[in-house]
Amino acid sequence: MMNKPKIVVLGSGYGGIITTKKLEKLLKSGEADVTLINKHSYHYITTQLHKTSAGTAQDNKIALPIAELINNEKINFKKATVSSLNFDDKQVLLENDETVEYDYLLVALGFQVETFGIPGIEDHAFKIRSFRSSKAIYHHIENQFSKYQEDHDPARLTFAVAGAGFTGVEMVGELVENLKNLAEKHDVPYEKVQIINIEASPNLLPGFALDAVKYTTELFKTMGVKLMTSTKILECTENYVKVDSGEIATKTLIWSCGVRGHQLFEEAGLETIRGKMKVDKFLRIPNLEDVYCIGDNAHFMVDEKTALPPTAQVAMQQGPVCAENIVATMRGTELKEFEYNHKGSVASISDYYAVGKVGNFVIKGKFAALMKQVVEAKYLFALGGPGLVFKQTLGLNPLGFVKRTVKQ
Numbered sequence: 001m002m003n004k005p006k007i008v009v010l011g012s013g014y015g016g017i018i019t020t021k022k023l024e025k026l027l028k029s030g031e032a033d034v035t036l037i038n039k040h041s042y043h044y045i046t047t048q049l050h051k052t053s054a055g056t057a058q059d060n061k062i063a064l065p066i067a068e069l070i071n072n073e074k075i076n077f078k079k080a081t082v083s084s085l086n087f088d089d090k091q092v093l094l095e096n097d098e099t100v101e102y103d104y105l106l107v108a109l110g111f112q113v114e115t116f117g118i119p120g121i122e123d124h125a126f127k128i129r130s131f132r133s134s135k136a137i138y139h140h141i142e143n144q145f146s147k148y149q150e151d152h153d154p155a156r157l158t159f160a161v162a163g164a165g166f167t168g169v170e171m172v173g174e175l176v177e178n179l180k181n182l183a184e185k186h187d188v189p190y191e192k193v194q195i196i197n198i199e200a201s202p203n204l205l206p207g208f209a210l211d212a213v214k215y216t217t218e219l220f221k222t223m224g225v226k227l228m229t230s231t232k233i234l235e236c237t238e239n240y241v242k243v244d245s246g247e248i249a250t251k252t253l254i255w256s257c258g259v260r261g262h263q264l265f266e267e268a269g270l271e272t273i274r275g276k277m278k279v280d281k282f283l284r285i286p287n288l289e290d291v292y293c294i295g296d297n298a299h300f301m302v303d304e305k306t307a308l309p310p311t312a313q314v315a316m317q318q319g320p321v322c323a324e325n326i327v328a329t330m331r332g333t334e335l336k337e338f339e340y341n342h343k344g345s346v347a348s349i350s351d352y353y354a355v356g357k358v359g360n361f362v363i364k365g366k367f368a369a370l371m372k373q374v375v376e377a378k379y380l381f382a383l384g385g386p387g388l389v390f391k392q393t394l395g396l397n398p399l400g401f402v403k404r405t406v407k408q
């Protein structure tokens, strides 16, 4: 009997899990062996990690057991960390020294944080990198409130977010939502708490429509957020952040200034663009045509000048095409070209407000917040159908009128 082809999917984030679920559907029983490898036994909803970081979401809304999302009879799930890729011998090496052989490989290991070599960022800034690192941010924040009661150091109550792009603005919104609760819980006057958003560009939300920028700037003012635009971060230590206009005494800098691809490609001797692999129109790595790469790991050019940004929307659209192309290669049928369809983008600013663009329309306020929740629900639907949507959204406040309570 002929050996079955071995399909190996690395990473169970947006791209990896959607691809796996599509493979489940496309493959006939016994047609291939599919192995999904991920660092953790859960899939985290990366787009909501700022909520975990600020403590505004229950853990079970953000981290979902992978075993409950896949068909365990069709997919072999391995909880392991990938330590290197050997494309010559078609092998994936794991941290536990195990070697996994593949015929077809998908690399969807997500982003790594870009520090731009700024001194102290690697060691002292907090990064929204994974569910675990986001939990660590929350514990640090809560710790500052309890330590403040002992030493009354105002730096403990100054929370700085670096970057006022999409993620930075979302992070600020969640801090506004929860720091009041933490202050109350720890008996600290909220007037002493300061949230600062530092951005190198002249405006927040660079690249967004002017109307959206104005709306968010005003909203931040109303929320008491100190917005420092045209400000470059030069250094970060445990006790202060140095910017070009001086020093900010703080023990918390949350870094959301940029992402890169994964170091595993460079370590395997491949040429990358900021850690991302160039992929062809079928989502394959050129010259390694049994290796696919999607999401934040892939550099996909929509035209000669424009590469797709690292977003969940891109990863989710690439996943099904990638699965179809892996199956088509196995069956010797025609491959499908990936075509991106931008559906808009909406940044939430707490549960109650959001801002973004859908088609040619700038949307903002509570309506935009509701749209954002619809987008999140659509993702849950893709993952686990109506049952998962119901389970995960039960108890949320779709219109943002009722205050959420999160037990930590």
Ligand SMILES: Cc1cc2nc3c(=O)[nH]c(=O)nc-3n(C[C@H](O)[C@H](O)[C@H](O)COP(=O)(O)OP(=O)(O)OC[C@H]3O[C@@H](n4cnc5c(N)ncnc54)[C@H](O)[C@@H]3O)c2cc1C
Binding pocket: 010, 011, 012, 013, 014, 015, 016, 037, 038, 039, 040, 043, 044, 046, 047, 048, 049, 050, 080, 081, 082, 083, 108, 109, 110, 111, 128, 130, 167, 170, 294, 295, 296, 297, 310, 311, 312, 313, 314, 315, 346, 347
């Ligand atoms: C706070 C935040 C908010 C965001 N909001 C939005 C938004 O509103 N809309 C939007 O479109 N995009 C948003 N993004 C971007 C979006 O989350 C990413 O583009 C998307 O998650 C990329 O999907 P991916 O599959 O490439 O990687 P990921 O979803 O990051 O998944 C990668 C997976 O690989 C695993 N992994 C990593 N290294 C290893 C290893 N060595 N071994 C084994 N497993 C490993 C990780 O644990 C993870 O499960 C946001 C990102 C952040 C951080």
